Amino acid sequence: METILTINQLTKKYGSLTAVNNLSFTIKKGNVYGILGPNGSGKSTTLGMVLNVVNKTSGDFHWFDGSDSTHTALKKVGAIIEHPNFYPYMTASQNLALVCKIKGVSKNKIDEKLEIVGLLERKDSKFKTFSLGMKQRLAIASALLNDPEILILDEPTNGLDPQGIHQIREIIRKIASMGTTILLASHLLDEVEKVCSHVVIIRKGIKLYSGRVDEMNASHGFFELKANDLVKLQQLLEEHPSIGKITLNEDLLTAILEEPMGADDLNSFLHQRGMVLSYLVKRKESLEEQFLQLTNETAL
Structure with a gap:
């Protein structure tokens, strides 16, 4: 071209x-x-x-x-x-x-x-x-x-x-x-x-x-998770090869995906390791969110 x-x-x-x-x-x-x-x-x-x-x-x-x-x-x-x-x-x-x-x-x-x-x-x-x-x-x-x-x-x-x-x-x-x-x-x-x-x-x-x-806007999205034992949940998430950055905000964990993965697959991975979730949602990061992150701006 x-x-x-x-x-x-x-x-x-x-x-x-x-x-x-x-x-x-x-x-x-x-x-x-x-x-x-x-x-x-x-x-x-x-x-x-x-x-x-x-x-x-x-x-x-x-x-x-x-x-x-x-x-x-x-x-x-x-x-x-x-x-x-x-x-x-x-x-x-x-x-x-x-x-x-x-x-x-x-x-x-x-x-x-x-x-x-x-x-x-x-x-x-x-x-x-x-x-x-x-x-x-x-x-x-x-x-x-x-x-x-x-x-x-x-x-x-x-x-x-x-x-x-x-x-x-x-x-x-x-x-x-x-x-x-x-x-x-x-x-x-x-x-x-x-x-x-x-x-x-x-x-x-x-x-x-x-x-x-x-x-x-082609990110793989992220998970929002809750459980009674957030420390153990974070440790298990850190072991998963598809999970990148993990952040804790009050009682909610956010786990960024580095490659495609469904909520069912993550839930099964955690359940096999004795972790029962009280909340699990997969979200897609919007273009606006990525732009705000890149420019360090805050949404109004």
């Missing part, structure tokens, strides 16, 4: 503050990637570096096969990293025509891009009459005018109401289905889970996880 972007030990420091710390990952063609992390984790700084608007401190990155300069390669990239900024008294079409002139591309695709973002019927409406969601959709249309191989979006649904969020996510899915690779930065787990195929999780500039979203 063709490589779109390669990042290798990319670092950005602002004095004593390290905003991005030895970050490495690769983006392959045809996928939707999310850079996920709490606010201030280095997402926007990372995008700024690969788009040549923020100078890197160390490390390296290259677009596509690395044969072109970053300036040349960026002609095949569409990006929105700031709030939409168009002329308020010009129409949607007029604003996009100006973007075409600046980018040196033909105006004949303006209607096509407005259709993709659901604004074709408002092509002759002035920008000042647009809602925040419509302004964001126009910005996406603008970024698509050069038929980019990758579209980069920084917090694309920030400040939008639920309907606006839904519309933007549907547009992202539609663009991806047309073969455009997408890289979006977000602090919203729900956003990444719903629209991304791959995720890079960062916290304080450090990569915590990189891979497919569905593989991140």
Whole structure:
């Protein structure tokens, strides 16, 4: 699969503050990637570096096969990293025509891009009459005018109401289905889970996880157990090869599975060793729980 972007030990420091710390990952063609992390984790700084608007401190990155300069390669990239900024008294079409002139591309695709973002019927409406969601959709249309191989979006649904969020996510899915690779930065787990195929999780500039979203949620789950003799129960669990980390919270033991195992199998294992359980439940760790664990955040 063709490589779109390669990042290798990319670092950005602002004095004593390290905003991005030895970050490495690769983006392959045809996928939707999310850079996920709490606010201030280095997402926007990372995008700024690969788009040549923020100078890197160390490390390296290259677009596509690395044969072109970053300036040349960026002609095949569409990006929105700031709030939409168009002329308020010009129409949607007029604003996009100006973007075409600046980018040196033909105006004949303006209607096509407005259709993709659901604004074709408002092509002759002035920008000042647009809602925040419509302004964001126009910005996406603008970024698509050069038929980019990758579209980069920084917090694309920030400040939008639920309907606006839904519309933007549907547009992202539609663009991806047309073969455009997408890289979006977000602090919203729900956003990444719903629209991304791959995720890079960062916290304080450090990569915590990189891979497919569905593989991140492919843990084997965990057991919650209770018994009269919790000390003996913990000792027996520690003997089982499929059990990993064990934690005790008041009168409840939690045992993380390192490989697949059913509740019946565990109950039989313990019963054969004289342990009678008063409570046994197998649970699947949610993507949210794993994200909170990785970022050391606490659920509200």
